Amino acid sequence: MDMLNAYGATHGSVIYAPADVAFAATCNSGGVKSLALAMNVNCLRRAHEGEVLTAEEYEESAGKTTAVRRIEVTNGEGKLVAVAAGLAYRQG
Incomplete structure (x- = not known):
């Protein structure tokens, strides 16, 4: 399966x-x-084929019932590739 988009960069997924x-x-x-939820x-920046993402x-x-989390995805050089915000429903 090809993990690159039409521009040769790593697919967003x-x-x-x-x-x-x-997050999970x-x-x-x-x-x-x-x-x-x-x-x-x-x-924020392109990820290249073969790069390790963290x-x-x-x-x-x-x-009590919700949580907000910030997730940062970086490449092997420590450069920020993406920032995510997640909202979760807490069941207890």
Whole structure:
């Protein structure tokens, strides 16, 4: 399966995937089950074929029923490739 778009850059879904995994893992940690309500991803720079992408997640807020998380996707040089914001429904 080709993971490059028509311009030869890494397809956006490949950039989204590590952000989604980080979001899900942290939202469901600590014994709290959560469901994603929304995820917004802003791509800031092109990712190239073969680049390693890393996602780091930061809790912006966590209430009784909802949580907001910021996810940063960086390349192997530590440059920011995408920023995501996720909203989760916390089931307790």
